[in-house]
Amino acid sequence: MDYEMAESGGVTVLKPGMRTVDQNNAPAFFEPLRPAVDTGGKIVLDLSKVQFINSAGLGAIVGLIRDVELKGGQIRLCSSLPTVKALFNMVHMSSIVAIDDDVAASLSAMARNNE
Amino acid sequence: MNDQKLLKRPDSYGVEESSFSIVAEGAFLVCDDSGQAVFSGAKNLAVLSGLPAGSTVVRGTLAEALGVLDAEAWSMLFSGTGPEKAGLRGDSVSCLFPGRGKRLIRVRHTPVPGTPGRRLIFLKDETELSESRERLARAQSIDADASARLQAAVLVNGTHVDSSYLEYACSAMPSKLVDGDFLDVIRLAPDIVDVLLGDVMGKGMDAAIMGAVIKVGLFRSLAMMTRAEGSAPSVREICAATERVITPHLLDRRSIATFSYMRLHELTAFAEFVDFGHTSIVHYRKATDSCRLIKGADMPLGFVEKQAFRSFLLPYREGDLFIVFSDGLSECPGHDGAFFSEDRIMRVARSRAGFTAREIADTLVRLGFEFSEAGFVDDVSIVCVKALKPETAIDELTGSLNLLLRQASDKASETLRLTLARALDAAGSVDPVENGGLVLACVEALSNVAEHGLGGRSGHCLVEWRIRQGLFSVEFSYKGPDYNWLATPVSPIGNYARRGYGLEIMHAAMDSVLLCRGFGDEKTLVLCGRLLCQKK
Numbered sequence: 311m312d313y314e315m316a317e318s319g320g321v322t323v324l325k326p327g328m329r330t331v332d333q334n335n336a337p338a339f340f341e342p343l344r345p346a347v348d349t350g351g352k353i354v355l356d357l358s359k360v361q362f363i364n365s366a367g368l369g370a371i372v373g374l375i376r377d378v379e380l381k382g383g384q385i386r387l388c389s390s391l392p393t394v395k396a397l398f399n400m401v402h403m404s405s406i407v408a409i410d411d412d413v414a415a416s417l418s419a420m421a422r423n424n425e
Numbered sequence: 426m427n428d429q430k431l432l433k434r435p436d437s438y439g440v441e442e443s444s445f446s447i448v449a450e451g452a453f454l455v456c457d458d459s460g461q462a463v464f465s466g467a468k469n470l471a472v473l474s475g476l477p478a479g480s481t482v483v484r485g486t487l488a489e490a491l492g493v494l495d496a497e498a499w500s501m502l503f504s505g506t507g508p509e510k511a512g513l514r515g516d517s518v519s520c521l522f523p524g525r526g527k528r529l530i531r532v533r534h535t536p537v538p539g540t541p542g543r544r545l546i547f548l549k550d551e552t553e554l555s556e557s558r559e560r561l562a563r564a565q566s567i568d569a570d571a572s573a574r575l576q577a578a579v580l581v582n583g584t585h586v587d588s589s590y591l592e593y594a595c596s597a598m599p600s601k602l603v604d605g606d607f608l609d610v611i612r613l614a615p616d617i618v619d620v621l622l623g624d625v626m627g628k629g630m631d632a633a634i635m636g637a638v639i640k641v642g643l644f645r646s647l648a649m650m651t652r653a654e655g656s657a658p659s660v661r662e663i664c665a666a667t668e669r670v671i672t673p674h675l676l677d678r679r680s681i682a683t684f685s686y687m688r689l690h691e692l693t694a695f696a697e698f699v700d701f702g703h704t705s706i707v708h709y710r711k712a713t714d715s716c717r718l719i720k721g722a723d724m725p726l727g728f729v730e731k732q733a734f735r736s737f738l739l740p741y742r743e744g745d746l747f748i749v750f751s752d753g754l755s756e757c758p759g760h761d762g763a764f765f766s767e768d769r770i771m772r773v774a775r776s777r778a779g780f781t782a783r784e785i786a787d788t789l790v791r792l793g794f795e796f797s798e799a800g801f802v803d804d805v806s807i808v809c810v811k812a813l814k815p816e817t818a819i820d821e822l823t824g825s826l827n828l829l830l831r832q833a834s835d836k837a838s839e840t841l842r843l844t845l846a847r848a849l850d851a852a853g854s855v856d857p858v859e860n861g862g863l864v865l866a867c868v869e870a871l872s873n874v875a876e877h878g879l880g881g882r883s884g885h886c887l888v889e890w891r892i893r894q895g896l897f898s899v900e901f902s903y904k905g906p907d908y909n910w911l912a913t914p915v916s917p918i919g920n921y922a923r924r925g926y927g928l929e930i931m932h933a934a935m936d937s938v939l940l941c942r943g944f945g946d947e948k949t950l951v952l953c954g955r956l957l958c959q960k961k
Contacts, residue, residue, distance in 0.1 A: 330839075332835065332838075333835075334835055362842065362865070364838070364865065364868055364869065364872065365869055365872070365924070365925075365926035365927040365930060366872075366924070368926050369922070369923040369924045369925075369926060370923070372918065372921055372922065372923060373921070373923040375921065376921040376923075392856075392857035392858040392860075392861050393857065393858070393860075393861030393862075393864075393865070394861075395858055395861075396858040396859070396861040396862040396865065396934075397861070397862070397865055397930070399858075399862075400862060400865075400929070400930055400933035400934060401918050401926055401929060401930065401933070402918055403918065405918060405919065406918055406919070406921065
């Protein structure tokens with residue numbers, strides 16, 4: 311699984327390295343985040359390298375968001391790629407999760423929320 | 426012969442004397458095999474023929490008592506032997522009753538079971554009924570004549586439209602009683618031709634008047650929406666205005682009308698249509714020598730006060746045909762009760778595709794009429810449109826892929842995604858967000874064909890795309906079971922659903938998602954989207 315994971319101020323930042331998220335890789339996509347999810351942690355999902363997400367990939371991301379909320383955690387997404395933004399706009403993704411342009415914006419927003 | 430003798434019936438008649446009475450304004454008698462000697466029921470005959478009450482004796486033969494005017498016809502009614510005489514027989518005869526003048530009497534008779542040589546006769550005076558029928562026929566004839574003239578003058582005479590891109594022909598043939606079919610072909614702007622065809626429920630003058638009301642209402646709506654030269658109201662605007670003007674009349678008269686409004690954009694070569702519960706439109710595609718049925722998703726006008734109708738887009742090419750028709754043609758019954766059918770219209774379109782629009786329209790009317798044997802039961806109205814080769818070539822980008830789909834069609838999806846992304850880029854579509862949405866919608870369509878369209882099997886899907894004059898269209902042709910591609914998706918995101926986003930993405934990214942059915946299980950899913958940011 312191609313990804314980068316980092317900790318920053320108590321927030322877990324996961325940056326998947328693949329260009330597409332679809333039915334093939336979606337199930338394993340968020341395995342590295344499982345400990346952070348299960349402990350109700352704070353998560354930023356950095357999708358800056360992902361260029362294409364199909365409906366199966368979208369379903370996996372929505373499932374992750376749901377799991378985080380059920381465990382009492384927090385999650386934000388970040389992506390500035392137009393194809394991913396197009397998808398998020400079409401399905402009104404922002405109605406269930408905050409979407410930022412980059413990781414810095416996500417971390418800053420999380421810090422503000424926890425003040 | 427006296428009445429006592431008459432009433433002494435054989436027990437084997439199996440019926441009580443009281444049964445020989447005036448029933449349903451008719452009279453029962455028992456007579457001999459030749460219809461001459463009466464054995465029972467003389468009182469009934471007296472009532473029927475208007476003799477004074479209490480007449481209980483039939484003097485002379487039954488034919489004489491009835492005053493039958495054509496003795497030979499009476500004899501024929503009781504002639505024959507063996508099986509001919511075994512069943513129920515009957516006919517109408519003219520009689521001259523002493524007290525009531527000339528009457529038309531319906532005679533039906535059948536053998537009395539177990540009593541050879543006896544027949545049970547039922548006589549009914551149908552004079553008034555017959556006269557009523559004649560009056561009704563005369564009234565209907567006058568009504569039908571006036572309705573036919575109204576229809577010919579107002580409803581089915583399309584205006585003449587010149588076009589170097591399209592050739593069209595209208596044909597209409599009223600049924601015996603005339604329905605409310607109406608049609609027209611109009612040009613509202615330099616590069617669009619509008620075709621409308623509708624059918625009002627009911628027959629005769631009422632339906633014809635309602636057809637005229639709709640057509641006048643439609644043109645009044647158009648007049649109210651007149652804009653600067655070169656600009657025309659959209660199909661949706663026209664249909665909304667027409668619905669607003671017409672529906673109150675239909676609701677008031679408890680009538681409904683089906684209606685197809687199709688706009689042909691000559692430069693972009695695509696059809697845009699709204700279907701208010703009308704019969705399908707046949708689209709013959711020259712490039713693939715195939716036919717498909719185009720059907721919208723809305724109810725007839727007059728069902729409800731207002732509906733959120735949907736318009737659809739469909740690309741066409743040179744040599745393609747559109748046949749818009751009323752159900753009088755597709756549902757015209759043949760000698761065995763089977764309909765002429767949309768399938769037969771598609772076959773005619775394919776076999777006559779090289780002919781002119783006029784020849785094709787006339788052929789359909791002729792074949793339908795021959796098929797019907799007894800003539801059309803409903804009005805038949807047809808508008809046939811053929812796309813011509815344009816005088817000047819119009820730039821377009823086209824391409825196709827024949828993809829083998831399996832359940833996990835990742836390779837095919839990737840191929841399609843890259844191909845369409847390159848095509849949009851080559852066509853100068855510069856908005857990456859818009860391009861991303863369009864490509865994603867197509868990939869989702871392909872995934873849904875693989876998952877639902879093919880019915881769980883592997884199969885081929887022909888994907889044809891075209892970018893022309895700012896319109897991006899992709900057609901997915903495959904064979905498989907029905908799948909509801911037009912289902913209005915309810916956003917699953919609010920429920921945190923982990924699947925079910927494919928249809929929502931298709932409908933959100935595209936201006937039109939349409940499923941067309943062809944022969945057998947042939948299907949074509951057509952996605953169209955307008956490119957908002959295209960470099961010149």
